[in-house]
Amino acid sequence: MKNTSIAIALLACTTFAHGADIEMRIEIPALDVAEYHRPYVAAWLETDEGQFVANLSIWYDQKLRNNEGERWLKDMRQWWRKSGRTTQVPVEGITGATRPVGTHTLTYSTQASPFSELSPGQYQLRVEAAREVGGREMVTVPFPWPHTGTVRFTQSGDSELGTVQLIITP
Amino acid sequence: MKTPLLRLSGLITLALSFTLPLNANAHRAWILPAATVLSSENAWVTVDAAISNDIFHTDYHAMDLSGIKVFNPKGEEVAMQNPSKGRYRSVFDVELTDNGTYKIASASQGAFAIWEENGERKRWRGALQDLGQAVPKKAKKVQLTETHRRLETFVTNGAPTTEVLAITQKGLELAPHTHPNDLFATETARFQLLIDGKPAAGAEVEVIPGGMRYRDAQNAIHTTADKEGYIHITWPQAGMYWLSASYEDNKAKTRHANRRASYTATFEVLPL
Numbered sequence: 001m002k003n004t005s006i007a008i009a010l011l012a013c014t015t016f017a018h019g020a021d022i023e024m025r026i027e028i029p030a031l032d033v034a035e036y037h038r039p040y041v042a043a044w045l046e047t048d049e050g051q052f053v054a055n056l057s058i059w060y061d062q063k064l065r066n067n068e069g070e071r072w073l074k075d076m077r078q079w080w081r082k083s084g085r086t087t088q089v090p091v092e093g094i095t096g097a098t099r100p101v102g103t104h105t106l107t108y109s110t111q112a113s114p115f116s117e118l119s120p121g122q123y124q125l126r127v128e129a130a131r132e133v134g135g136r137e138m139v140t141v142p143f144p145w146p147h148t149g150t151v152r153f154t155q156s157g158d159s160e161l162g163t164v165q166l167i168i169t170p
Numbered sequence: 171m172k173t174p175l176l177r178l179s180g181l182i183t184l185a186l187s188f189t190l191p192l193n194a195n196a197h198r199a200w201i202l203p204a205a206t207v208l209s210s211e212n213a214w215v216t217v218d219a220a221i222s223n224d225i226f227h228t229d230y231h232a233m234d235l236s237g238i239k240v241f242n243p244k245g246e247e248v249a250m251q252n253p254s255k256g257r258y259r260s261v262f263d264v265e266l267t268d269n270g271t272y273k274i275a276s277a278s279q280g281a282f283a284i285w286e287e288n289g290e291r292k293r294w295r296g297a298l299q300d301l302g303q304a305v306p307k308k309a310k311k312v313q314l315t316e317t318h319r320r321l322e323t324f325v326t327n328g329a330p331t332t333e334v335l336a337i338t339q340k341g342l343e344l345a346p347h348t349h350p351n352d353l354f355a356t357e358t359a360r361f362q363l364l365i366d367g368k369p370a371a372g373a374e375v376e377v378i379p380g381g382m383r384y385r386d387a388q389n390a391i392h393t394t395a396d397k398e399g400y401i402h403i404t405w406p407q408a409g410m411y412w413l414s415a416s417y418e419d420n421k422a423k424t425r426h427a428n429r430r431a432s433y434t435a436t437f438e439v440l441p442l
Contacts (some may be wrong), residue, residue, distance in 0.1 A: 067211050074209035077440055081352065084209065085329040 020107035021169045022115055024056060026127055027103045027162030031134070038098035039131040039160055040072060042079035043106075045114060048122035048142065052082040054114030056125075057106055058095045075130035078138055082126075103162070110146075110170050118145045125153075129160040139164045146170070197221045197230055199434060200412055201238065201274055201323045202380075203264075206351050206438040213266040213327040214251075217274060220259040225412045226380040228259040235260045237278060243270025243331045270331035271351060275322035279341060281424070282317065285309035301424045314427035318342060323436040326351035339367030342417050342431035347400075353439045358404040362395075365417050365431060369399030373417040373433075377403055380410040408441040 024043060040060045045053040058079075061069030070089060074080045089095050108115055125141040137160035143153045153166045202218045218226075219233035232255045242248045251263040266272055281301035283294040287309050294304045298316055305312050318341025324334075330349040337343045344350075348359035363370040373395040378388055393401050395415070405411065415433040422429035 071208075071210035071213075074207050077207075078442070080207070080209065081354075085207075085326075 020109050022108040022110060023165070023167040023169075024106045024108065024125065025103055025163070025165040025167070026106075027164070028099060028101050028129075029157075029160075029162040030101045033134065035133050037132040037134070038100060039129040039134070040076055040098065041127065041129045042076045042084070043125065043127045044079060044083060045118075046082070046124050046126055048124055050082075053118070053123065055083055055087070055091065055094050056108070056114075058084075058089070058091070059098045060089070060095065062090065062095070062097055072130065072132065075136060076128045077130075077136070078126065079128050110168075115145075120146060125164070125166050127161060127164045129157070131160055135160050137161050141166050143168075197223055198225060198412065198414070199233060199321055200226060200436055201233070201276070201321060202226050202410060202436055203274070203323055203325050203438075206323070206325045207440065208266060208325065208327045210327070215264050215266065215325050217250075217262055217264060217323075218259045219262075222258075224382045225378050226410060227383055230258065232256055232258055232260045235262060237276040238262075239275055240264050241273040241275070241334050243268050243272065243334055245334050245336065264325060266325065266327040269328035271324055271326045271334050271349075273322060273324055273334045275320065277320045277322075277338070277341065278318075280317045281315065281427075283312065283314050285312040298424075301427060312426070314422070314424060316422040316424060316427050316429040318429070318431035319434075320432070321434045324350040337364055337367060339364075341366065342370055342373065342415060342433040343367075344415070344433055344435060350435070350437055353405060353437055354442050355405050355408045355439055356442060358402050359437075361401050361403070363399045363401060363415055363417070363433065365399075365419070365429070366423075369397065370395050370415075370417045370431075371397045371399055373399065373401075373415045375401050375413065375415045377411055377413045379407070380412065405439040408439050411437045411439060413437060 028039060042058050043056040047053060060073055073084050110116060123143055123145050126138060128138040130136040137157045139155050139157045139161050141153045141155045141164055143166055147168045147170055150169045154163060156163045199221045204216045219235060219238060220228045221231040221233055222229055235253050240248050240250050251265055253262040264272060279298045281296060281298045283304045285292050285305050287306060296304060301314055301316060320341050320343060330351045335346055337345055343364045345362040345364055347362060353359055363373045375393045377391040382388060391403060395401050413435045418428060418430045420428050
């Protein structure tokens with residue numbers, strides 16, 4: 001039984017190495033608060049001049065009745081301005097449920113959109129989090145594109161976000 | 171018994187609505203939405219309307235809601251919901267059934283005349299279209315004035331739209347080159363002031379952040395519209411702002427009359 005799971009893990013690793021050579025890691029910090037709700041989180045790509053490029057991942061409460069959860073999308077106010085207000089949610093492959101405390105790894109491929117469509121230049125990964133009865137924070141991770149060899153770009157938040165990492169292994 | 175009293179209170183309201191915005195030192199009229207950027211399918215926003223010295227601090231006079239209209243993103247008038255008038259403020263809700271920008275506005279025109287007749291000083295106040303016939307031919311030292319006032323604010327559900335921002339070419343208006351629901355602290359907004367549809371060069375503008383009660387100074391930003399009627403406002407910090415513009419010249423439609431116009435708006439500025 002144990003062996004099987006290792007084998008599956010190895011297989012997953014192999015698949016990963018071929019299909020997904022970009023990792024985005026977002027840490028949701030544990031907070032000592034009386035009333036805790038999972039944050040809404042938006043991750044997207046911009047040029048270094050702030051021009052919106054593409055959404056990577058949007059986490060919000062999709063389970064509430066009558067799409068009530070959409071009501072707080074605007075609280076990720078920079079994302080709302082850059083993309084949210086002109087984006088019809090849900091978006092397949094982009095939007096998803098809110099996530100618990102911990103580090104969440106999402107994988108992308110240099111061979112697939114949006115990364116395959118990036119022209120050479122300076123970009124930034126933006127990650128914005130907003131929490132009900134809590135705060136709001138945005139972390140910016142600048143990175144040049146494209147890359148040869150493995151590189152890791154890391155920035156940290158102070159309150160609503162922990163470490164945000166972009167790891168490129170082309 | 172009831173009728174004269176009602177008529178009197180109506181007259182006071184009328185007088186108030188004419189004098190208040192034209193006198194920069196007097197009480198200020200304002201319409202304050204609780205929020206201007208919304209993201210739900212069935213969005214509602216609650217709105218206060220009042221007249222007071224401190225911007226957005228309700229301690230003086232509720233605004234009469236009969237003059238306030240709500241326009242949907244297509245520019246069609248829609249009904250306000252749950253209107254009520256308290257002692258110090260009036261309140262109503264706007265249901266944003268459509269996506270886009272809504273306008274909440276109150277606009278009115280009027281006129282007054284002052285002249286001398288047989289050595290006696292005379293006054294007249296009435297409708298704009300009656301100004302030409304208001305003063306007898308033998309009157310001396312005639313002063314005719316057309317007055318326009320406009321009070322407005324904007325609320326957007328989803329992406330901002332511009333249809334409802336179309337100007338009416340009546341009185342002093344704001345043509346927003348920066349969308350009024352896309353304002354952020356430290357950024358500079360560019361607006362154009364128009365008088366009867368033409369650039370209101372030289373219009374005097376005052377911008378005051380809300381929350382005056384909690385600081386020592388008004389912190390007003392003063393600016394003047396340039397030749398093309400443009401003004402640039404750099405928002406020092408996030409919050410609700412009250413903008414008031416006034417304009418006066420002698421190019422009224424009525425011959426030999428002055429025109430005097432005011433434009434007042436509430437803008438929400440979000441943090442970056």
